[in-house]
Amino acid sequence: MDSLDAYAERKLAALEGRNLRRVLVPTRREDGVHLWREGRRLVSFSCNDYLGLAHDPRLVQAAQEALRAHGAGAAASRLVTGDHPLLGELEARLAAFKGAQACCIFGSGYLANMGILATFAGANDLVLLDELVHSSLWSGAKLSGARVLTFAHNDVDHLRALLQAHRHEHPHCIVATDGVFSMDGDLAPVGDLLATCSAHDSWLLVDDAHGIGVINEGRGAAHGHDVPLQMGTLSKALGSYGGYVCASKPVVDYLKTRARTLVYSTGLPPASVAAALAALEIVEHEPQRVAEPLRKAQLFTQLMDLPQATSSIVPVIVGDATRAVALSRALADEGFLVGAIRPPTVPLGTSRLRITFSAAHEDEDIRSLASALRRALEAQA
Ligand SMILES: Cc1ncc(COP(=O)(O)O)c(C=O)c1O
Numbered sequence: 001m002d003s004l005d006a007y008a009e010r011k012l013a014a015l016e017g018r019n020l021r022r023v024l025v026p027t028r029r030e031d032g033v034h035l036w037r038e039g040r041r042l043v044s045f046s047c048n049d050y051l052g053l054a055h056d057p058r059l060v061q062a063a064q065e066a067l068r069a070h071g072a073g074a075a076a077s078r079l080v081t082g083d084h085p086l087l088g089e090l091e092a093r094l095a096a097f098k099g100a101q102a103c104c105i106f107g108s109g110y111l112a113n114m115g116i117l118a119t120f121a122g123a124n125d126l127v128l129l130d131e132l133v134h135s136s137l138w139s140g141a142k143l144s145g146a147r148v149l150t151f152a153h154n155d156v157d158h159l160r161a162l163l164q165a166h167r168h169e170h171p172h173c174i175v176a177t178d179g180v181f182s183m184d185g186d187l188a189p190v191g192d193l194l195a196t197c198s199a200h201d202s203w204l205l206v207d208d209a210h211g212i213g214v215i216n217e218g219r220g221a222a223h224g225h226d227v228p229l230q231m232g233t234l235s236k237a238l239g240s241y242g243g244y245v246c247a248s249k250p251v252v253d254y255l256k257t258r259a260r261t262l263v264y265s266t267g268l269p270p271a272s273v274a275a276a277l278a279a280l281e282i283v284e285h286e287p288q289r290v291a292e293p294l295r296k297a298q299l300f301t302q303l304m305d306l307p308q309a310t311s312s313i314v315p316v317i318v319g320d321a322t323r324a325v326a327l328s329r330a331l332a333d334e335g336f337l338v339g340a341i342r343p344p345t346v347p348l349g350t351s352r353l354r355i356t357f358s359a360a361h362e363d364e365d366i367r368s369l370a371s372a373l374r375r376a377l378e379a380q381a
Pocket residue numbers: 108109110111113134136178182207209210233234235242243
């Protein structure tokens with residue numbers, strides 16, 4: 001019989017052999033763009049802190065005050081004693097910002113997606129996922145026990161064909177997509193997806209983890225469309241931690257009584273909620289800052305002769321995992337942190353550099369990165 005250790009060692013060796021083993025690297029962020037790793041100070045193009053808010057003094061102060069006043073942890077699930085009043089305040093602010101009736105805050109974006117899908121889809125239902133959606137939507141779909149089918153990336157015709165073939169076999173159907181795709185940076189065709197869902201009596205879930213604070217004046221990729229489930233996270237552009245969904249009041253009320261990842265998980269620490277409230281205030285009142293990540297991404301795509309960026313995420317797809325890792329190392333040697341993304345995070349043969357842009361980057365940082373990347377690509381050619 002396999003011992004647990006032998007099993008783990010065998011699996012690790014197999015991953016190592018394909019250059020797919022991942023390791024944690026202790027990293028200390030110094031501000032919105034600089035960080036320390038393995039004794040080196042690097043300019044990061046890998047963080048999702050798109051507005052540079054995680055270190056903003058206003059967020060830090062709000063978190064410090066909440067920490068002192070309310071303690072470090074929430075002590076219990078929101079349904080027990082963990083429903084700090086700041087959560088209700090943030091939910092009301094987020095719902096108003098997103099133009100929704102109500103909002104429900106979860107412990108993280110991952111927990112939100114799992115909770116939403118498993119609450120509104122069950123064993124007899126159908127969940128249709130864009131093939132490139134985030135792992136948390138796959139996990140939620142699995143947890144729901146529903147039949148799960150995928151449609152080709154951003155392919156509304158394929159979605160329609162699947163709905164025509166299978167919608168009638170199930171009482172309910174949820175279609176889920178990222179609003180901004182986390183590894184590709186492209187946007188979902190939200191209007192067309194919504195129209196297709198309406199025509200086939202299905203509910204649309206848009207995960208705007210990378211859209212909130214960046215796209216459509218910060219309101220996200222689903223803004224302007226009547227999407228019934230608008231999910232997002234507090235942990236990227238909003239610089240804090242936690243997840244949310246904006247929806248109608250009955251939908252939110254039902255989630256608050258049934259979503260297992262909300263009911264059976266400790267509420268967010270009040271300090272994280274206070275920081276997110278301060279971030280939302282900034283997003284609402286500083287439109288120039290909100291416009292910067294996309295402008296910077298577009299400066300980079302222009303310098304690199306890449307298709308124009310549509311979000312703060314730009315992929316440079318190189319195919320082979322070893323090549324992506326070598327490019328990432330070469331950039332680190334020049335002072336830049338750019339992550340190499342490999343399978344299973346992205347499909348086989350599409351390993352890439354994933355480059356993210358923040359309002360906190362200087363244009364000069366972007367020009368230097370573009371030159372360094374050109375040199376690294378030429379050295380590999
Ligand atoms: C598209 C997408 N959805 C959901 C999540 C999960 O959000 P969180 O980090 O708040 O758990 C992420 C983050 O990695 C993401 O990229």
